[in-house]
Amino acid sequence: SKNKFYERAETTCKRKKGSAIKCNKPKASATATTYTNKDGCGPCAGETKDGGCEECSTESCNKIPIKCVQGTDGKAAATDCTDVKATKCSQPKFIEYTGFSAGNYACGVCAGDTKDKTCKECDGNTDDGCNKPKETDADFKCFSFEFNKSKNKFYEKAETTCKRKKGSAIMCSKPKASATATTYTNTNGCGPC
Numbered sequence: 001s002k003n004k005f006y007e008r009a010e011t012t013c014k015r016k017k018g019s020a021i022k023c024n025k026p027k028a029s030a031t032a033t034t035y036t037n038k039d040g041c042g043p044c045a046g047e048t049k050d051g052g053c054e055e056c057s058t059e060s061c062n063k064i065p066i067k068c069v070q071g072t073d074g075k076a077a078a079t080d081c082t083d084v085k086a087t088k089c090s091q092p093k094f095i096e097y098t099g100f101s102a103g104n105y106a107c108g109v110c111a112g113d114t115k116d117k118t119c120k121e122c123d124g125n126t127d128d129g130c131n132k133p134k135e136t137d138a139d140f141k142c143f144s145f146e147f148n149k150s151k152n153k154f155y156e157k158a159e160t161t162c163k164r165k166k167g168s169a170i171m172c173s174k175p176k177a178s179a180t181a182t183t184y185t186n187t188n189g190c191g192p193c
Contacts, residue, residue: 005030005038006126007064013041024055025062028080060084066124069105069131078129081107086124089131093120097171097191099163105131135166142172142189147181154179154187162190 005026015021024044026035034052037045040062044053056062067078068089081089090110092103101118103111110119122130139161145154154175164170173193175184186193 004028005035005064010060011039011041013039021057021059022055023057023060023062024053025064027052027054064126066107066126067129068107068124069129069133070107072104074105074131074133076105078132081124083107088121089124089129090119090121091131091133093118094134094136094163094165096168097162097164098188100133105129105133137164137166137168139163140170143174144188145175145184146187147184149181152180153177154184157187160188160190162188 013021013023022043023040024037024042025040030052035048037048037053043049043055049055061084063084065080065082065084066086066089068081068086069076069078069091070081074091086107088109089105089107090103091105092100093116094100103114103119107124109115110121115121120131124130141159142162144157144160146157147154162170162172171192172189173186173191174189184193
């Protein structure tokens with residue numbers, strides 16, 4: 001009931017010796033009337049070429065790409081990935097009470113060894129980007145602390161801006177009077193102990 005075409009399976013196309021490879025696929029705006037060559041082999045059927053059908057000339061070139069949110073801030077709408085082999089979308093990881101890690105919203109897997117550290121992956125689809133930014137609630141402030149080794153105690157340093165996911169509670173932490181640099185490590189004060 002979404003009124004759109006979905007990729008089914010790869011089809012083996014037959015051609016005469018010396019004939020060029022030609023595949024076709026529905027345009028995003030195609031309907032059952034404007035795209036009628038549903039097996040994907042060969043050129044677009046007659047009148048559909050300038051309507052709901054587009055052609056390409058390399059093997060498996062008519063794969064419908066997944067959509068991912070792309071860019072630096074995640075505000076753009078999801079668009080088709082240029083790499084039709086991409087199956088994953090990636091995005092900066094949101095760390096509760098700290099905020100989004102540095103990085104981009106992109107097609108494909110996380111770069112290097114950043115997966116689950118500063119980057120998050122999801123399984124892409126042809127409908128919409130699975131890597132939309134996490135919804136956040138209003139920022140809040142907590143005091144940060146610094147440990148003075150010579151006095152062997154923590155001192156209040158400054159207010160820190162804390163970030164949180166939508167629905168997460170406002171929560172700050174502070175060192176107990178007996179805390180040491182080993183027993184209190186959340187020195188920015190944001191979130192639980």
